[in-house]
Every structure is written in structure tokens, then in C-alpha cells.
Amino acid sequence: MIRRDINNLMKPLICIAGQNSIAVNGLRLVIERYPECRICYIPSNADKGLNHWQPSLIKKAKEWNVQKVDLEDIYHEEELIFISLQYSEIIKTRKFKSKHLYNLHFSKLPKYKGVYPAIHSIINGESEAGVTLHYIDDGIDTGDIIAQQVVNIEIDDTARDVYIKQSECAFKLFEIYLEHLIEGNCFTYPQPALGASYYSKTSINFSELHFDFNKTAFEIHNKFRALNFREYQMPVFSNWQILKTEILTEKSTQKAGALLEETEAYFVIATIDFDLKLTKDYYPALWLACEQGDVARFNHAVSFIDNLDLRNQHGWNALIIASYFGHVEIVQKLIEHNVNINMTNYKGTTVLMYALSYFEKTGNVAPFKLLIESKPDISLRDDFGKDIKDYIVEKSLNQLLSVIS
Known part of the structure; x- marks a missing residue:
């Protein structure tokens, strides 16, 4: 009313x-x-x-x-x-x-x-x-x-x-x-x-996204980029999310849809007219490595990543994930790659707040201290109006007050 x-x-x-x-x-x-x-x-x-x-x-x-x-x-x-x-x-x-x-x-x-x-x-x-x-x-x-x-x-x-x-x-x-x-x-x-x-809403079935490669490179390129909206879905080819596509100058000589080349970084497929390059999306592999603490997989994925600060559909980026799961070596590597130490999720939760959650669960202060050494902005407040000091006091973790001072 x-x-x-x-x-x-x-x-x-x-x-x-x-x-x-x-x-x-x-x-x-x-x-x-x-x-x-x-x-x-x-x-x-x-x-x-x-x-x-x-x-x-x-x-x-x-x-x-x-x-x-x-x-x-x-x-x-x-x-x-x-x-x-x-x-x-x-x-x-x-x-x-x-x-x-x-x-x-x-x-x-x-x-x-x-x-x-x-x-x-x-x-x-x-x-x-x-x-x-x-x-x-x-x-x-x-x-x-x-x-x-x-x-x-x-x-x-x-x-x-x-x-x-x-x-x-x-x-x-x-x-x-x-x-x-x-x-x-x-x-x-x-x-x-x-x-x-x-x-209408039924014009696209997002649960079944198929690609018809018996089309021109331009048509296929358009379909891939039209479905590229990370917060909702990403296009997939051969069990890989596809980050981007590029129409090459080479005319296709093989049957449309034929896989002409696959490297660690991309696929090349034939179309009705021009060959099309499909770049593999390594962000899911990066985020999984940060969650599991898999340093080898992290090192491999990083070589194919342009923006380490990119957030996933839940608002978490690589540093947030690694900090929350307490993987100090990966946190250190990300800091060395000059990631944004003040990155937040969509609700304003800072990386330091995620490291605090890890400390609360495990008693391991190493990720928290490592982040503090990089001098994050400890005055940042989340959507609930709280900063890192507020959460330390609220959770009765006062031993960390000296760490942030």
C-alpha cells in the first residue's frame, strides 16, 4: 500500500x-x-x-x-x-x-x-x-x-x-x-x-547450446560471441569453454566442421568459407587450481590468462579463492603477478575478509599475514557496512588486531 x-x-x-x-x-x-x-x-x-x-x-x-x-x-x-x-x-x-x-x-x-x-x-x-x-x-x-x-x-x-x-x-x-x-x-x-x-523466452534453449558448423565463419563466430556472457553461460566446444573466436584469412579446404588443428591454446576448425580459431578458456582451470592448491595446474593456466583479476559468475577471482582456501604459495604467486590486493566480491567482501574466514576455520594465520604484508586497504567496507577490524572484533579474534595495526 x-x-x-x-x-x-x-x-x-x-x-x-x-x-x-x-x-x-x-x-x-x-x-x-x-x-x-x-x-x-x-x-x-x-x-x-x-x-x-x-x-x-x-x-x-x-x-x-x-x-x-x-x-x-x-x-x-x-x-x-x-x-x-x-x-x-x-x-x-x-x-x-x-x-x-x-x-x-x-x-x-x-x-x-x-x-x-x-x-x-x-x-x-x-x-x-x-x-x-x-x-x-x-x-x-x-x-x-x-x-x-x-x-x-x-x-x-x-x-x-x-x-x-x-x-x-x-x-x-x-x-x-x-x-x-x-x-x-x-x-x-x-x-x-x-x-x-x-x-520469446523459448527462442534459445540455454541448456542445449549446439553449434552448426555447416555455416560461414562469420555466422559461427557470431553464435559463439552471442553466447559469451560469463555471468550466465559460456559457449563450449569439445568440452572446452571458448573464450573468443577469430575468423582467419585462410580459406577452408576441408569439410565444414573438420578439426584442422588443436594446441594447448586453441582449436582451428573448417567452415563453409574461412577457417575459424577458437581460443580455449583457461579461467575455470585457474580457479579450480586456486581452490585445490594445485600449483602445477596454476602455473600452466596462468600462461594463458590475460586478466588474473577477472571474477567468476559468483564474484570470486583467483586471489579470493586462494585466500579463502588458504593456499599460501598460490596467494604469493598471485601477488607477484601484481593482482589487485583490494579486490572484492559483488557484495564488497574483501580478500582479507576471506583470509580471515580461513583463519577462523583452521587457526592458520599465514594467508592473512601474507596479504597484510602487501598493504591492502583495511578501511574498505562491505555491503553490510563492516571493515576487516569490525569482523575481527565480532568474531573475537582479537589476536589479529596487532597484525593489521
Whole structure:
């Protein structure tokens, strides 16, 4: 239920519904520009109130003391301005008294209505993607268009790369048009029928990702990079995750799909036209070595790794993993490789906090002391507002206070 204030009843109610950075940044902008208005939010179902690779709208809204509501709470609001920023539910406009219902869709409509627009844009060989601000009607991303912007899709961009570009572009568009949305003076035009496309949730079965190599190198390259989104999935070939692909200059002379070469670093396969190089993804091997303390496997994997600070889908990187499992030799090697000693997971938990957990479990202080010698920032606070000293005191491990002083 919406909180009522007799002095604010005539002011618009601005509702931000959605998830991820676009919704968080959008809500922040509304608060900054319209503090006199009533403001509320509706999170997507996937938002559990904790940051992941994207920030949590629930978490930020709580920090800003913004009221959380359900759709049913706002249907009757005549002065409602509803803005969907990556909201996951279908909006039924007939239930709303207000007609000021807007959506920021991550495609250049009328193309790529529905879901996975970045993935489908890449698979289809597009050179640009876009974002569209439009009215919400009873269709799926079919409302009249208010404004659009485009972003380039480079030849090696992955779905993750395109999504980040779209998120940044979408917020810029939102900044420009927020005042028009609030005042209700948007110029619009209907979406054309020609060039339109739509993709449902069943358009991609992520549990069964198959590659048809009886295609051109360009088509196969596009499929691999379209499925490259480490937080969700990575493309696989011959039991290897594939980090990236490259279209070679050599024309294929063997049957499409033939394995022409395999080294420790890559595969080369034939296609309909040009050979294609598939680079093996050694990050899983690196992270497993850090977990198991396998120095030989670590040394081997490192030679194929560009960014040792890269985090896995859970937000852990090599140093976090090695510190949590107490593998001092690997921690030392990572420090020698100049990794970021102040790296955190998605919730702000520092490497030092993970080493503290290892000490708490085992009584072995070696990883903790080794990290301290590298002079990490001990003032860093996690999402719960605590630093390493707070946890030492909370866990009654006061013998470590002298180590960090």
C-alpha cells in the first residue's frame, strides 16, 4: 500500500520498476531531480536484495528510504508515472487508471521485441544495437516510440559487451527524456510493421547450446560471441569453454566442421568459407587450481590468462579463492603477478575478509599475514557496512588486531 501524506496527494507518484544498473541509476536520478514528488519502486522477481554482477535495486532503494510496492498498489493512482527499466513482468495497461506508462527496451524497435535482444542482434550479424523509450501498450514492446539511440556492435563484441553498451546508452536517453515523461509532453510515432521481429523466452534453449558448423565463419563466430556472457553461460566446444573466436584469412579446404588443428591454446576448425580459431578458456582451470592448491595446474593456466583479476559468475577471482582456501604459495604467486590486493566480491567482501574466514576455520594465520604484508586497504567496507577490524572484533579474534595495526 502506498504511504499517504495529505500534503503530497496532488503530486505525481513516480514508480521505477526494474532491475540492474539502469533501474538503480534511474531511481537515483528521479530522487535527485524530483524530491518533492512521491516516489516508489517495484523490483523484478530476480532481485533478492543483494548485489550480484549488477547492483540490486532493492538494496539501493532501502538505503535511499524509497517505498517498495506491488503493481496492485498503484493501479488506482491517477497521477502515476510508471517507468519500466528492465522490468521482467508483462504490464496490463487496462488495470491502470494512469496512461503515463513507459518502457526502456534494449533494442532499436521495431526490431528485437521480446527477450535476449543483444544475443539475437549478434547472431543475426547486426552492426548496431539500440535502446528505445516507448509508451507501454497491451502488446510486447509494441507501444508508440518516444526516442531511440543506437550503439555500435564491433566484430568481437560479446553479448555482455553489447548489454553494457546498451545499459549506458539507455541511462543517457533516460536522463534526456525524464523531464518530458514527468510533464507528459512526449512526441511519439507508431512503430512500423516492416522490419519488426520478436523473440520469446523459448527462442534459445540455454541448456542445449549446439553449434552448426555447416555455416560461414562469420555466422559461427557470431553464435559463439552471442553466447559469451560469463555471468550466465559460456559457449563450449569439445568440452572446452571458448573464450573468443577469430575468423582467419585462410580459406577452408576441408569439410565444414573438420578439426584442422588443436594446441594447448586453441582449436582451428573448417567452415563453409574461412577457417575459424577458437581460443580455449583457461579461467575455470585457474580457479579450480586456486581452490585445490594445485600449483602445477596454476602455473600452466596462468600462461594463458590475460586478466588474473577477472571474477567468476559468483564474484570470486583467483586471489579470493586462494585466500579463502588458504593456499599460501598460490596467494604469493598471485601477488607477484601484481593482482589487485583490494579486490572484492559483488557484495564488497574483501580478500582479507576471506583470509580471515580461513583463519577462523583452521587457526592458520599465514594467508592473512601474507596479504597484510602487501598493504591492502583495511578501511574498505562491505555491503553490510563492516571493515576487516569490525569482523575481527565480532568474531573475537582479537589476536589479529596487532597484525593489521
